Amino acid sequence: xxxxxxxxSVSVSPGQTARITCSGQALxxxxxxxxxxxxGQAPVLVIYKDSERPSGIPERFSGSSSGTTxxxxxxxxxxxxxxxxxxxxxxxxxxxVFGGGTKLTVL
Amino acid sequence: QVQLQESGPGLVKxxxxxxxxxxxxxxxxTSDYYWGWIRQPPGKGLEWIGTVYHAGTTYYNPSLKNxxxxxVDASKKKFSLNLRSTTAADTAVYYCARETGTNLLTRVIDxxxxxxxxTVSS
Numbered sequence: 001x002x003x004x005x006x007x008x009s010v011s012v013s014p015g016q017t018a019r020i021t022c023s024g025q026a027l028x029x030x031x032x033x034x035x036x037x038x039x040g041q042a043p044v045l046v047i048y049k050d051s052e053r054p055s056g057i058p059e060r061f062s063g064s065s066s067g068t069t070x071x072x073x074x075x076x077x078x079x080x081x082x083x084x085x086x087x088x089x090x091x092x093x094x095x096x097v098f099g100g101g102t103k104l105t106v107l
Numbered sequence: 108q109v110q111l112q113e114s115g116p117g118l119v120k121x122x123x124x125x126x127x128x129x130x131x132x133x134x135x136x137t138s139d140y141y142w143g144w145i146r147q148p149p150g151k152g153l154e155w156i157g158t159v160y161h162a163g164t165t166y167y168n169p170s171l172k173n174x175x176x177x178x179v180d181a182s183k184k185k186f187s188l189n190l191r192s193t194t195a196a197d198t199a200v201y202y203c204a205r206e207t208g209t210n211l212l213t214r215v216i217d218x219x220x221x222x223x224x225x226t227v228s229s
Contacts, residue, residue: 001168001169030212031212031213033215033216035153035216037153042202042219042220042221042222043153043202043216043219044219045215045216045217048215049213049215054217086152086153088153088155088215088216090208090211090212090213090214091211091212092211092212093166093211094158094166094211095155095166095168095169096143096155096158096166096168096206096214097155098145098152098153098154098155099152100152101152101153
């Protein structure tokens with residue numbers, strides 16, 4: 001199968017821009033999605049198909065893709081955005097993989 | 108709204124089989140959705156276990172496929188997870204989930220159950 005690599009942690013001050021990367025050799029040929037998980041809660045889908053935002057997700061959340069790296073961006077970070085974020089992708093055989101997760105800390 | 112509810116034992120003895128079911132409400136289980144299981148060991152990341160399409164086609168994590176069976180019972184609007192030969196490493200919160208997508212490449216998880224902690228211990 002394939003692997004997705006994320007940085008373990010990212011820190012940002014309120015109002016600043018947070019960027020979380022996800023790297024993988026398969027990403028040029030596959031879509032990526034992003035999930036937000038707060039302590040004790042199930043994950044929530046925040047970005048799909050690299051850059052699409054589900055209804056109800058704040059516009060400050062966005063995604064982009066370039067080659068083997070996809071990036072999740074939060075503009076104007078708020079305290080409530082502090083959470084773990086996971087990238088995810090699926091291949092044509094049906095295998096689904098999650099990245100290791102990134103803990104976003106709002107300073 | 109869509110609700111997914113896991114149920115099953117919270118404690119399993121090593122070498123025994125872990126069996127969980129997921130009840131689906133607010134969504135058709137026979138529409139073009141996939142139904143999956145994901146787990147999360149305490150303090151660790153998410154791991155996809157496997158997925159079943161309503162017609163019965165299954166997809167499994169290669170690292171678990173020899174021990175896993177996922178099936179769907181459309182008449183009861185439930186799907187289930189069967190994980191054999193368990194060890195302490197299988198201790199985790201287990202989530203059932205609905206996956207959506209026009210094909211295998213575009214699958215994403217748009218609905219999650221609340222999760223249930225299963226501990227493997229004697």
